[in-house]
Amino acid sequence: MRIGPYTLRNRLIVAPMAGVTDRPFRMLCKRLGAGHAVSEMITANAMLYGTDKTRRRANFEGELAPVSVQIAGSDPAQLAEAARHNVAAGAQIIDINMGCPAKKVCNVLAGSALLQDEDRVARILEAVVAAVDVPVTLKTRLGFKNGEENILRVARIAEQAGIAALALHGRTREDMYNGSARYELIGEVKRLLKIPVIANGDIDSPEKARAVLAATGADAIMIGRAAQGRPWIFREIDHFLSTGEHLPPPRVDEIRAILVEHLEDHYRFHGEYSGCRIARKHIAWYTSGLKGSNEFRQAMYRLDSTATQLAAVEQYFAGLAAESERLCYEPSARLAA
Numbered sequence: 001m002r003i004g005p006y007t008l009r010n011r012l013i014v015a016p017m018a019g020v021t022d023r024p025f026r027m028l029c030k031r032l033g034a035g036h037a038v039s040e041m042i043t044a045n046a047m048l049y050g051t052d053k054t055r056r057r058a059n060f061e062g063e064l065a066p067v068s069v070q071i072a073g074s075d076p077a078q079l080a081e082a083a084r085h086n087v088a089a090g091a092q093i094i095d096i097n098m099g100c101p102a103k104k105v106c107n108v109l110a111g112s113a114l115l116q117d118e119d120r121v122a123r124i125l126e127a128v129v130a131a132v133d134v135p136v137t138l139k140t141r142l143g144f145k146n147g148e149e150n151i152l153r154v155a156r157i158a159e160q161a162g163i164a165a166l167a168l169h170g171r172t173r174e175d176m177y178n179g180s181a182r183y184e185l186i187g188e189v190k191r192l193l194k195i196p197v198i199a200n201g202d203i204d205s206p207e208k209a210r211a212v213l214a215a216t217g218a219d220a221i222m223i224g225r226a227a228q229g230r231p232w233i234f235r236e237i238d239h240f241l242s243t244g245e246h247l248p249p250p251r252v253d254e255i256r257a258i259l260v261e262h263l264e265d266h267y268r269f270h271g272e273y274s275g276c277r278i279a280r281k282h283i284a285w286y287t288s289g290l291k292g293s294n295e296f297r298q299a300m301y302r303l304d305s306t307a308t309q310l311a312a313v314e315q316y317f318a319g320l321a322a323e324s325e326r327l328c329y330e331p332s333a334r335l336a337a
């Protein structure tokens with residue numbers, strides 16, 4: 001799988017998720033088997049470049065190449081400027097967000113709302129491709145409304161504009177996250193285009209990964225929600241795709257080690273106040289499905305320093321280990337938690 005001059009290590013990509021796929025999480029996923037990752041979306045509005053949030057989102061120090069940075073906006077000139085700004089800051093690939101369904105984003109005609117205006121799509125893609133020397137990729141959905149899916153036209157526009165790869169979530173804006181992702185149209189797009197196509201939506205197991213690759217013929221797959229609290233899903237899928245066999249699930253002591261590594265990097269990156277608050281959801285995801293995790297999470301949410309939070313995590317896992325050293329993590333147990 002290639003994006004411009006970059007050959008990816010495998011066909012597994014971490015989906016951009018605002019508030020989740022910050023640099024520590026992307027680096028961890030890459031260490032645990034992801035071949036590539038895309039940053040959280042960064043606003044194209046230059047007025048916000050100086051805010052703490054935007055500066056953190058545009059920090060890629062130490063990240064394994066190629067560094068892909070997603071930008072979001074609606075104005076071609078502003079997006080072109082944002083692309084130049086992020087390339088100057090270290091981005092090696094620019095990704096354009098035309099998939100976000102959030103009201104906050106769509107109300108200003110950005111994210112998936114752009115799919116309603118194909119002329120503007122073309123102007124944005126051409127402006128960004130012309131603005132930078134690095135590959136530009138596009139992430140989008142099947143269309144805005146059900147019954148009016150225009151992805152085949154948008155895909156052609158993207159290829160003609162010089163987009164280097166297209167990531168496609170198999171839902172419309174109208175679907176939000178409801179129902180199941182539809183893969184047939186992703187397959188049609190793949191057959192239509194020469195550039196690499198990346199299939200996205202509801203991939204949460206090695207079997208599903210293999211099935212989506214087979215159903216769509218896509219060059220790669222992108223995984224979002226299933227990686228939350230489970231960054232090792234990439235090595236599990238990678239192993240299964242290359243051998244047809246499953247890796248054993250991680251032991252609880254390994255989950256502890258991965259979570260602690262994640263938290264230490266996360267605290268360094270976000271600092272004391274935000275570090276503690278943003279970490280809560282990650283800790284909740286990692287521990288979901290493990291014994292006694294509901295009570296642990298309720299108590300953990302009340303802690304307001306990184307030191308007490310980390311100590312609580314260590315204590316919780318020490319309790320689990322004392323109970324059963326060989327206790328294994330079972331993804332299916334999450335549902336019962």
Ligand SMILES: Cc1cc2nc3c(=O)[nH]c(=O)nc-3n(C[C@H](O)[C@H](O)[C@H](O)COP(=O)(O)O)c2cc1C
Pocket residue numbers: 015016017018019020040041070097098099100139169200201202203222223224225226
């Ligand atoms: C919390 C969250 C934040 C997201 N933020 C972004 C984003 O910043 N940019 C984007 O293109 N997609 C974003 N998405 C969409 C995901 O990249 C992905 O397309 C979607 O979750 C479907 O894939 P999945 O079923 O593997 O989760 C977000 C999704 C979630 C759940």
